[in-house]
Amino acid sequence: MSRLIQAWFSDIILSMSLKETAKEIRKNVLKMTFKSQTSHIGSSLSCIEILTVLYFKILKVDLKNPFSEKRDRFVLSKGHAVASLYSTLAQKGFFPLKELDCYCKDGKKMPGHSTKRSMPGVEVTTGALGHGLPIATGMALALKKDKRNQRVFVLMSDGECDEGSNWEAALFAGHHKLDNLTSIIDYNKLQAFGRTNKVLNLEPLAKKWESFGWQVKEVDGHNLEDLEKNLSKIPFKKGKPSLLIAHTVKGKGVSFMENKLEWHYKNLDQKLLEKALKELS
């Protein structure tokens, strides 16, 4: 019986449009953060389309063998947005959606920052910013040395570009011509205590990365088609690591959260959850 339901369920998921999939992932993030009364909602909502396109269109994954050597690797460097990763992985079928209820619950295995193998599909432990890119760079280097075709993708935040370790990694990846490495910056223009251009201006961001030896493209980070179009053609240039700057909105999809700094911290109450879900339905 349960297998039948599961099959029926995956049929539904398969037939869902990418837009609907993203919407479901977004709704589950809201439910998870409400149930666990946790924060980082705005950061999780800004990268939903990026994760949807990656997991449903770009990454070669193996649901039966989530850590198969033949998989593409994905590193969530902005580890605080892990609710959106769990939600995406569950939607993709790495584990049952029901398990999302365990998010940040006492004694369960889904912490509020990306933690290696906490769930099938979670590759790397992050949480402190500026760690994901160096690790992904090492993974890409190992795959290159072994002449293997698998690719490594990293999702970074804009705020974490303040960390010097990223620029060390940028220099290294450019020097070693790691064209199997793609980083995406979720450029939602808001960091923990202010707007990125006011806290520590990153601009000209594209030029900075280009000067470090990366091939850079920019995209509307909520436009599923454009994201897919860009990420389908990587490396952007042979012999160079690729960087996709995805312009996004923090808190995307929920009007009262969009572009609001406080939704880096606030929790949802029942009333606000209902309001948010209504906007999405």
Add this chain to the structure above:
Amino acid sequence: MALQKPGSEAFGKSLKRTFMRTAFINTLIKLAEKDKRIYLLTGDLGFSVFETFAKKFPERFINCGVAEQNMMGVAAGLALEGKKPYVYSIVPFVTMRCLEQIRNDVAYQNLDVKIVGVGGGVSYGELGATHHAMEDAGIMRLLPNFQVFCPGDPLEAEKLMLASYKSPSPSFMRLNRGGDKMIHKRGDKIEIGKPFIMEKGKTGAIVVNGIFLRIGKEVSDNLKSLGHEFKFISLPTLKPVDRNSLYKELKDYKVIFSMEEHNVLGGLGTLISETMAERGWSGRIKKIALPDEFFSKTGKAEYIRRKYRMTSEQIIKTILKTITKK
């Protein structure tokens, strides 16, 4: 003068090789010949030591540049893909400069990354406190999953390297800077976590690591000629330690001298104090170690040791004073 090409013979011979680093690199080369997973990452150091490795395994020698945070992250990434990276620099740079990477990327993920730091204690004396390693053992002991080694001669370095190679745990090994004398006999059985009894004696016990294997040996030999026989123990592992064995070796003594080139807080002396106090031993532990301060003047290692009453003659005096005090 024309620059010599790295890997060329002239380049390798241009400087006299130091002993403990040579033991490290020779052991690594032997391992790397058989194990293709081994990579050597350096933060732009290793001149006159790593040329042979670089020449033999150019694909597995990576000079990461002066960028230790990235180097440690890259090592974690390599380990996640099944490689066995050895990461090298001067102690402060390969531990404290990238400590959060070591903690989160390596220790927390429990990855097979071996960190090797050169310049234990004040061996880079005249270069100043930025280059001194006084805190590394204490800091690295605090990281779960880590093995921490402070070998005292080339044999201990080699044996502990071979033993830790077989373990998938991350590890940190602190090497002395200089041409360290071989203190052990070739066949001595050095094991991770085990105290090694160098001498037997009844007057008291001396426990050493690092450079104090040599200095402590001088102390112990001199005391013996004065009629004071000490049990002399080398404990080149700081973690994990077989504390019960250590306790058993020490419990019958009223006074224990620990000797290390490290801050008096957090290293070998602390380890012994914890071990003995936890098991109800009552006696005195006298810690010969660096005081909790930066040495801000200039001076070679020997000068700094003299300043802190850590030369063999000074230690002998301290010991004689301690054991004759009623």
